Every structure is written in structure tokens, then in C-alpha cells.
Amino acid sequence: MNLSSTIKSIQDIMRKDDGVDGDAQRLGQLTWMLFLKVFDQREEEWEDDNKKYKSPLPEHLRWRNWAAYKADEEGKKKPQIAGGELISFVNNELFPALKDQIDASQGPQYQVIQQVFEDANNYMKSGPQMLAVIEKLEEAINFHDFKTRASLGDVYEQMLNDLRGAGNAGEFYTPRAITAFMVDRVNPRLAKRETVMDPACGTGGFLTAAIDHFRHQISTKSSAKDQRAVEALIRGIEKKQLPHLLCTTKPI
Template sequence: MTIESMIKRIQDITRQDAGINGDAQRIEQLVWMLFLKIYDAKEEFWEFEEDDYESIIPEEFKWRNWAVDHKDGKALTGEELLHFINNKLFPTLKNLEVNENTARRAAVVKDIFQDANNFMKNGVLLRQIINILNEVDFTEYDDRHSFNDVYELILKDLQSAGNSGEFYSPRPCTDFIVEMLEPKIGEKVADFACGTGGFLISAINHMREHVKSTEDMDKLQNGLYGIEKKPLPYLLATTNMILHDIDTPRIDHDNSLGKSVRDYKESDRFDVIIMNPPYGGVEESSIQNNFPVELRTSETADLFMALIIYRLKQNGRCGVILPDGFLFGTDNAKVAIKKKLLEECNLHTIIRLPGGVFAPYTSISTNILFFDKSGPTQETWYYEHQVGYGTKTYSKTKPIRHNDFKNEREWWNNREENEVAWKVSMDEIIANNFNLDFKNPSKAQEEALLSSEEYVERLKEAIKESNDLVQKLEAALKA
């Protein structure tokens, strides 16, 4: 059975069920089952390795004791299976007893099921899916690691699942950013809006090559940290980490912006921060109040940029994907955040990505900002990414690929200005009122035509700035 055929079989079955409404529910339905099966395989290993291992899951509710069909006619199916899952399994796992002494790898079970749902209404179809999942043996190394490809296909499906597409960053982008930042074993690595965990998985794959001992593996596991606000991507990220042999994933189901930046201590800072914050979100005033007055804005991505500056260690490194709006925005808060970034960090590189990298979720142009906390910015290099297909933009049928970053990799350590690379001094940035939207000078003579999406994005930015000014005026009048 091929990976693609397995996914197709499961999708075909879920489409027959009246309880499943859309791709997002289909994926959530599949992933809680995957989590239980993967966790059960992990428990078999822990039981073998640790004489005193005790499971947080009661025996009756372990995957091996209710989901496996032994072909003896006793396997749960139909209404009996639905009754067991809805009235016994879910209530039990949602209400597991957890306290400060509970191991993280055990507590994660309750965390996962707090917001999980069983959408399926046909117990016979549900049994068919469970049987397909049982064709994969997660205790076998080859099966488990080949299933990583299955999981990657599931995550890519999110790009077609409405707003859920925001949870997935293309793997070529996450791998490239991690490769350029070179996180090392023993360093603390974080993603404050981790979605499905793509950046953290890229970091794991990069550092795993340097694991030489059990101590190294412990350092790798303990050095990874993620936060995700929404239930579905949190479930996906945690399962993804366990699937990649991170037995105690430190993924918090929380809002990274929900704490005052003034409360962060040195122990709350990280050596490497890698992320793709959500764009276009609007944060309420209670969240904005967690930041100094001059940095307060309703734009989610801007607040994440401010957060990163506060949580990056001295000499720490960061790679973050941001839309063009952050570069050219001129409202007071955006300018203040960029000024703080350039004065406290060395913004050494901006990779200008074309439209379509995140198609079909959004077609707006984005950028990868690389900076470190080694001192203030002196100059910033720009590199205009070239679409590997010879077209101007990427699309759903022509997605970005790993090899498309070949030119950036070759240029990175031997920088020279050319037709796609140029540098801008800090004096030029200041003279431009901290507008970082510097165009390729080799194309300065070309007519500056914006795509319709870019016009809309700039219009939205102007409207948002106007609304912010109106809000400030209203607040001043009330005062």
C-alpha cells in the first residue's frame, strides 16, 4: 500500500460520513486517532525500557485494547463503537487527573483531548478508518518513519482547508531558514506561533545529524519549545513531534501575546527563534496592553515582531516570515517596532519572496527577515528570490521547492551585489523613515506595476492606519 493510496482511502471514507463537514474536520478526526495510535506505540517502548512505567491512560482505553481488530468478531463497530468513543473514551481522556507532578509526556494526553472532537456519525465507516490506520506498525522503525510522509501530506491538505491553511508553512521555507540559522544541540529553539510544528521539525531534522549520545538527544528534546493558540494545529503539532521521536514535546496550548513583555526574565529568552506569525489578525486592547505604549498595535504580526525582540537572547538568531505590509507600513507603532528592531538587532538579510509561496491560502508577497542580537544594524542585504519554474509567482500546481533556494545558499557566505542582490545602509533606512520596502535597483528603470493583491494589501494597511488614528482620537476625546 502506497502512502498516497492510504490517504485517499481514508479521505474517501470520511466523505461518506454525514458528520464530517469539510477538510478541517476531516483532518481533526483523523489526527486524534493517529495521536492515540502513535502514543500507544510509544507506550509499548516505554513499558519495555522502564520497569516502573505507569500509563496515564486506563487499560480499557489504550488503543491496543479497543481499536485493534483481532478478527474474532469482537471488534467494536457501528453504534457500539460510537457509544464507546463518545460516552467513555472522550470523557475519560478529557478528565484525566493531572497535577504538577505529572510527567509532561503523560499530561499531553489530556491536553490533546481537551479540544478534540469525534465528528463521525457512522460507526461502520469509523471502524474502516481505524482498520486502515492499524495497517501501519509504529513500533517498526521503517513503518514509523515512512509515515512521516503521510503526515506531511495531511499537513499539506490544510492548505485547501479554508482558514486552516495558515497553520502550514511550506517545508522548503522552514528548512532553508533553519539551515541558515544553524541551531545547535544545547541551544534553546522556539516558535511562538508554531502551527503544525513545521519549523520545529526542520530544526529537529537539522540537529539530529549531530546527535552522538543519549545526552545529546536529551538536550535536543529539552531545547525545543512551541506555543500554539488554536486547538487543531496544537493537536497536529504535538502529534508531529511525537512522531519525530520527541517523547516529551514542549508545545503549550496558549496565546504567546497574552503575557506582558515586561515580565520576561533571562530564562524566558531563546538562542534561536524561527516562525511565521499569522498575518492580518486583529488583537484586542487587553493583548495590546502587554506591550509598551509606543509598540501597541492591533496587527498580530507586528506584535509578534515586538515579542521576538524581547525574547531573543543576546547574540541570539532569528528567521521570520512576514508580509510586505510590515516592510512598507508607516503607522506609528510599525515604525517604532522597526526602529527598535534595527537599533537592538542586526537585521542583516531580507529575502524577498514572490507571490504564491503560500498559495492557495494567500497570494500576497512575503519576506524572510534574518537578524541577530549582536548589535545595531549597520547595513541590510536584500536578495530577490527567483521562481524556479521561470514564472513570476508560485501557485498551487507549481509550489516552492527545496532546490529553489540553491542560489541563496551559494550567495549566503560570499555576498556580492548583482542583478538580484543589493544592500542598503542604516542611514538610507533612517532617511526613508524606516520603510524597509527597498526595490531592486537593477530594475529601477522598469515600470513599477503592483499586482491587484499588492494593491489590496496596501489599501488594507492604509485603512488600518486610519482606523488606528480614529481610535486614538476617540480615546483622547474621552480622556
């Protein structure tokens, strides 16, 4: 099953839940669950790079310690929290802590978590249905794969394209050919260290095209400073949580 099919199957599961009403709530539900899943796998990478890394999340609220399926003695993967207890845990422990107990002043990671959860809500009422969503995220999506991260934005924008009223909500699907053409016309130059800024970057389509544009200017004669400069020259702002999440998980 490809990524697009996986996301659609997750949406189908959410449609069976009495608490999730409409596409906007499904996107909102997917936002915070995707965030915690992606963030946890990114933390695994940070832990490998820095043995002294400390998570900004309380230990028992990290995805790996409540949501991730764990193998039992027979090797079968099972949920850590039973379906009957899951909604209570999410509503009474997870959300109160991540909404009110994260101090954004402690660093950028703390700030991102606070921004994601300050307007987030858990709409699902069925523990078994939420477990089914978690299982899909666990088994079908590998966020360690850079290609998977990059394609998440395309899936989200395709969802917007499928929703005929998306433009009324202030969100629009921009075809990749258009973003590539825009960057080609602007023609930012790596040698001149020209910064690219998108103040409403969505899932980062324009910024991704700008990264590719910069990379095409790197040759075998380019210095390590030129390659590192690509990341420093990209700037983006996005208010909504899910597009922001999908933009920041893309590789640079």
C-alpha cells in the same frame, strides 16, 4: 499503498459518514484517532524500556483494548467492538472519561491527553464507517517506523496546501526548502548550546530542519553529551491538536 494515499482513503471513508461535514471536521476526527493509535504504539516502546510503566489511560480505553483488531481462533483479525455498539462506546465511555477524568497534574503524559481531548469531538455517526477508518489505521500505518512518523507531518501540510482556504483558518503550508533555508541563515550552534524555539511550530517543519542542522555538527569526535543535547535544545509550542501530535511523534 503509501501513507499519503492511505490518509486520503481514510478521508474518503469519512465523507460517507453523515456526521462529518467538511475538511475541518475530518481533520478533527483524524486528530484524536491518530493520537490514540500513535500513543498506544509509543506505550509499547515505553513498556519495553520500563517494565513498571503505568499508562495514564484507563486500561479499557487504551487503543489496544477497544480499537485494535484482534486475531480470532482461525487467525482472522476482527474488531473488538461491533459496529453497532462502537459509536455508543466512543460517545458515552471513551470521550467522557478522557475529557473529564484525566488529571493533568499527575504528569506530562496526562497533560498531553487532556489537551488533546478537551476540545476534541467525535463527529462520526456510523459505527461501520468508523471501523473502516480504524482498519485502515491498523493495517496501513505502522507508527513504530520512524520514517512513517516523520512523514505524517508532510501529509498533513500537503492537506493544508490542497485546501485553498487554509490560510484563512490560520494555518499555512511552509515548503521544506524554506524552513531549511531559515535554519541555515539562523545557524544555531550545538557547541554553544544555542536553543531553537518555534512558538507556532505546527507539525515541526522548522524544528525538524533545526535538528538536522544540529546533527550535521556532530562528528565521530563528538561526545554522548553532544548527541543528547540536540533534544534538550529544541523547543516548540502548538495550540492545535493534530499538528501538535504530528510534531511530537517525529524522531529526534
